[in-house]
Amino acid sequence: MSGYNRREFIRRGAAGAAGLGLFLNGEFIAAEPAAPLPKPAAPSDRVNVGFIGFGIRANILFESCKKTGQANLLEVCDCYKGHLERAKERTDGKIDVNYAQYKKLLDRKDIDAVVIATPDHWHAPLFLDAMAAGKDVYIEKPMTHRIADGQKMIDAARNAKRIVQVGSQGISSSQNRIAKEMVAAGKLGKVTKVMAAYNRNSSTGAWNYPIPPDLQNGVNFNWEEWQGSAPQHPFDPQRVFRYRKYWDYSGGITTDLFVHLITSIHYILGATMPTSVVATGGILFRHDGRQVPDTLDALFEYPEGFHVNMASTFNAESVAVNGIHLLGTDGSLVLPLGGSSMTYLVDSHREGYQYSIDSWPVALQKEFMDMGNHREEAARTAPPPRDIQAKDSAGATTLHLAEFFDCVRSRKQCSENAEVGSRAAAAGHMVNLSYIAGKKVTWDIASGSALA
Numbered sequence: 001m002s003g004y005n006r007r008e009f010i011r012r013g014a015a016g017a018a019g020l021g022l023f024l025n026g027e028f029i030a031a032e033p034a035a036p037l038p039k040p041a042a043p044s045d046r047v048n049v050g051f052i053g054f055g056i057r058a059n060i061l062f063e064s065c066k067k068t069g070q071a072n073l074l075e076v077c078d079c080y081k082g083h084l085e086r087a088k089e090r091t092d093g094k095i096d097v098n099y100a101q102y103k104k105l106l107d108r109k110d111i112d113a114v115v116i117a118t119p120d121h122w123h124a125p126l127f128l129d130a131m132a133a134g135k136d137v138y139i140e141k142p143m144t145h146r147i148a149d150g151q152k153m154i155d156a157a158r159n160a161k162r163i164v165q166v167g168s169q170g171i172s173s174s175q176n177r178i179a180k181e182m183v184a185a186g187k188l189g190k191v192t193k194v195m196a197a198y199n200r201n202s203s204t205g206a207w208n209y210p211i212p213p214d215l216q217n218g219v220n221f222n223w224e225e226w227q228g229s230a231p232q233h234p235f236d237p238q239r240v241f242r243y244r245k246y247w248d249y250s251g252g253i254t255t256d257l258f259v260h261l262i263t264s265i266h267y268i269l270g271a272t273m274p275t276s277v278v279a280t281g282g283i284l285f286r287h288d289g290r291q292v293p294d295t296l297d298a299l300f301e302y303p304e305g306f307h308v309n310m311a312s313t314f315n316a317e318s319v320a321v322n323g324i325h326l327l328g329t330d331g332s333l334v335l336p337l338g339g340s341s342m343t344y345l346v347d348s349h350r351e352g353y354q355y356s357i358d359s360w361p362v363a364l365q366k367e368f369m370d371m372g373n374h375r376e377e378a379a380r381t382a383p384p385p386r387d388i389q390a391k392d393s394a395g396a397t398t399l400h401l402a403e404f405f406d407c408v409r410s411r412k413q414c415s416e417n418a419e420v421g422s423r424a425a426a427a428g429h430m431v432n433l434s435y436i437a438g439k440k441v442t443w444d445i446a447s448g449s450a451l452a
């Protein structure tokens with residue numbers, strides 16, 4: 001029986017309740033931390049957590065859990081013993097480690113919640129097993145590896161009455177929250193277009209992560225467990241440490257990077273699913289055995305009346321601006337990736353009358369310019385772009401985890417619950433379906449599936 005159920009719920013966090021900023025005479029003048037970190041809880045009042053998968057991301061999540069002061073970190077499970085050794089190092093040897101037997105971790109009655117940070121092909125099976133074991137789950141993005149997994153996972157969470165937070169942490173940043181508030185306050189007018197980009201230009205950026213030199217299948221690594229129910233291949237360290245290059249385990253750019261952009265766009269603009277996606281791309285430079293494109297462009301249509309132009313290349317990053325550009329009829333917001341600031345630009349609505357009336361007789365030009373507001377309209381100028389600094393009490397990952405632990409106690413829904421995470425992943429999967437099919441893909445609301 002998990003401990004927190006018996007504990008009195010004390011609302012320490014002010015997540016979601018704090019002020020975001022202040023508009024004065026139409027000017028956005030202050031940005032308070034969106035979600036102050038709660039005070040550290042007493043050990044007896046913390047959520048007991050186990051980790052399944054302890055690679056690159058999980059190590060960051062682990063340290064972020066510590067920063068929240070809301071979790072007791074009890075056990076770590078992984079298929080590579082080097083990662084388990086690292087977990088011991090991070091805890092002065094105090095944590096329990098489990099070599100590739102995650103069901104044993106799920107069997108522990110003293111573990112309340114699990115963090116799932118494995119490659120994508122394991123997300124749905126682990127999530128469903130965790131639900132069956134009665135655990136609350138923080139699951140890394142993309143929530144799903146296939147669209148069809150989404151509904152099964154949503155249903156499992158609902159039936160088991162479990163709390164779920166999906167790990168596109170950007171939406172817990174003040175930057176995203178202030179952008180949402182500014183859109184809602186009409187500061188951009190009607191947003192009809194979004195441009196979003198995620199570019200890189202390095203081998204590690206293109207997922208050629210280092211392979212530990214001591215890796216030996218059957219000695220300190222369990223390939224059989226790592227593959228799980230994915231299509232079976234002979235042991236290949238590339239597939240393990242560079243799994244994002246292979247369709248069997250990942251959706252490449254869409255599920256690794258686009259899903260972050262999509263989640264933020266959905267959150268800021270209050271959107272749920274695109275009606276259609278068309279994508280194109282290819283392996284244009286990184287001919288290193290990868291199956292997924294190194295360059296991808298996608299166009300999304302949304303029923304809320306905006307379009308998204310999303311792009312990524314792993315072959316250039318010097319000029320392209322990474323992040324999200326929200327283009328509205330009255331102004332735009334530029335949100336750099338993972339940043340705490342953003343730039344607000346107001347549209348002048350200046351009318352370029354002179355360009356179009358220069359072919360008229362001069363007297364007629366003057367007569368036209370003297371009519372109505374034409375001189376004022378032609379002279380309009382925009383205020384200079386303004387940077388808005390969003391203050392955050394902690395990194396977005398820490399805030400996202402803090403919200404999860406808060407919800408585990410209160411049994412409130414997290415902001416990125418299974419429905420939200422499933423939709424963001426599904427919109428990403430539509431990109432890949434379109435790229436592979438070479439045609440536009442539409443979303444069928446009735447069946448919750450994509451039609452090519």
Ligand SMILES: NC(=O)c1ccc[n+]([C@@H]2O[C@H](COP(=O)([O-])OP(=O)(O)OC[C@H]3O[C@@H](n4cnc5c(N)ncnc54)[C@H](O)[C@@H]3O)[C@@H](O)[C@H]2O)c1
Binds near residue numbers: 119168169
């Ligand atoms: N939110 C973010 O910003 C962010 C950043 C990076 C990665 N991620 C996500 O985190 C996840 C992991 O990515 P990563 O870069 O840490 O990968 P990684 O390869 O470094 O780590 C994954 C770990 O999972 C382990 N694993 C695989 N199958 C397992 C099983 N059945 N039981 C126990 N352990 C198992 C592997 O041995 C490996 O150590 C992915 O879903 C990725 O998309 C999210």
